[in-house]
Amino acid sequence: MKWFAIGLVAMALLAACGGGGGGAQPAGSIKVTMTEFAFSPSTLSVPSGKVVFYLVNAGTVSHDMVIKDSAGNIAGRSELVSAGDSFVFTVANLAAGKYRFVCDQPGHETNGMFGTLTAT
Numbered sequence: 001m002k003w004f005a006i007g008l009v010a011m012a013l014l015a016a017c018g019g020g021g022g023g024a025q026p027a028g029s030i031k032v033t034m035t036e037f038a039f040s041p042s043t044l045s046v047p048s049g050k051v052v053f054y055l056v057n058a059g060t061v062s063h064d065m066v067i068k069d070s071a072g073n074i075a076g077r078s079e080l081v082s083a084g085d086s087f088v089f090t091v092a093n094l095a096a097g098k099y100r101f102v103c104d105q106p107g108h109e110t111n112g113m114f115g116t117l118t119a120t
């Protein structure tokens with residue numbers, strides 16, 4: 001019984017870490033790797049609604065992911081992800097449509113760090 005209780009506490013602690021940086025890829029999430037200066041994959045297709053990205057920074061500087069609609073309005077923005085770190089980036093309710101996603105750290109987009117996202 002005692003060991004069972006300890007197991008529950010350990011599971012609760014692991015779950016508590018799920019919202020922020022680091023950790024394993026959540027089930028159902030879309031993995032996007034960030035390097036200098038590219039997203040991989042750079043073309044994404046997702047169902048509209050709640051979308052969960054698993055951002056992995058495999059580069060040597062910090063990167064982020066900003067999703068913009070065709071009018072330039074921001075549909076979602078991740079936290080800044082440090083080199084070697086990962087981040088679970090959730091967009092609560094992405095409408096169907098075409099989007100452009102970029103890293104908005106200075107100079108990154110102009111060096112090729114962008115992609116296209118289609119929500120259907």
Ligand SMILES: [Cu+2]
Nearest residue numbers: 063103105108
């Ligand atoms: Cu970047």
